[in-house]
Amino acid sequence: MTPALLQRLLAAREAKRPVALLTRLPDGAQLLFPEDATPPALAAEAEAALRDDASRSVTVDGTAWFIAVENPPLRLIVVGAVHIAQALVPMALPLGFAVTVVDPRRSFATEERMGDRVAISTDWPDEAMAALAPDARTAVVTLTHDPKLDDPALEVALRSPAFYIGSLGSRRTHAKRVARLTEAGLTEAEIARIHAPVGLDIGAVTAPEIAVSILAQIVAARRGGPKKKAEP
Amino acid sequence: MSGTTGTDSEDILGTAAAWLAEGETVAIATVVETWGSSPRPAGSRLAVTKSGRLAGSVSGGCIEGAVAEVARKTMETGAPQLLDFGISDERAWEVGLACGGKLKVFVEKMG
Known part of the structure; x- marks a missing residue:
């Protein structure tokens, strides 16, 4: 990979633009989709791989290409900078989520409580959620217990x-x-889209256990739930 | 916030870029195809430096050594390599891919 291509790829990632690195096998010629001119049949494969969020090898017109998907991070929006959020946030990061915590109560929504690797919004939840504009790569969890805070967030999330x-x-x-x-x-x-009570039923009691059950449910929602065991 | 992607929270390309900026010679190995019970999906990456640093993985640790060997050669010649770890049972122990999976790994020099 040339230094110029690496820099373009990292710039796209920084700007949260979805791109795919296309590598011709076995000679290693590379294109960055969609920035570089790409033959239509290969472009269609790259589009599909980005949509599926799955890197894969394809053969187009007799030529083998590897499509490396570089989608922007998944997002997790947590409403309520509460105790469970303190457990949930650090566990969500290594799962690949960019996390935003929304809580207008400034005494809760502090960097000291939530850590410095998350974005914090102290706007009212409906405004915060409208600005964050959840997309198909976003998970939303409300944790405040308070209808004044949870409901306006849910009204945006559910639509x-x-x-x-x-x-x-x-x-x-x-x-x-x-x-x-x-x-x-x-x-x-x-x-009916709301998962409630939240999380997989694993008998979770403590905040970290509840965080595990929530994240497990989020992973299941994303990956399509239980899979058949691989054939021996 | 940095260092996360949709498919893997390990930012191997970011690590490779940082190593390049430090003046290291770097190669990247990428899983491009898998069959059977390969532990890491297509797109998984391993970064290797000439000085011996490693980040990421292309298997459960079974073939990293062999891949790193090839990566060293690629760093010298600049020529990319497409490796097949298609493991028959009798050879599985030899290369250490005991899971019985098969995979293809593309190795390229960075920069």
Whole structure:
């Protein structure tokens, strides 16, 4: 890889632009998609690989290419800079998430509590969420327990293509939440997207355990859940 | 925030760029195809320097040594290599890919 190409790739990553590094095998000639002119059939393969978020080898017109997908990071938006968030945030980082914590309560939403590797927004959740604009590579978790904070965030999240939406609270708390969101005009199908009670049911008790259960559920949502065991 | 991608939180290319900036000679090995029970998916990368630094992985540790050997040659010649680790049972012990998976690894010099 030439230094110029490496720099362009790193610049795209920095700007959070999805790109694919196309390497012709076995001679190693390289293109950066979509910045470089790419033959249409190869471009279509690169588009598909980016959409699937899966690097792979393809053969186009008898030539083998490796498509290395360089998508921007997944995002995790955590509403509520609460105790569970303190456990959740540092675990989400090595899973590849860029994390933003939203909490208008400035005494909670501090770098001291959340660490210096996350973005913190102290805007009101509906404004913060509208600005963050969750996309199909975004997970949203609300943790405040407080309808004034959770509900406005959920109203934005449920109308977004976020791939995962989870909300802390017991079944009873969630039943009340469903009633409020219905009242607010969300459809049954939209409300049904909320994972609640949040997280896989692993009997989690402590904040780190709950964080594990939430992240496991997020990974399952992203990767498509349990897989068949590989053939021996 | 830096150092994360959608498919892997390890930023091997970023590490390689940093090593290049330090004046190191660097090669990158990339898994380009897998069959069977290979532990690392296509796109997984291993960065190697002439001085012997390693970052990332292309297997569960089974073939890193062999790949690093080839990477050293690639750093000398500049010629990329496409390696097949298609392991028959009787050879599995020899190269240490006991999982029985098969993979192809592309090795290129950076810079």
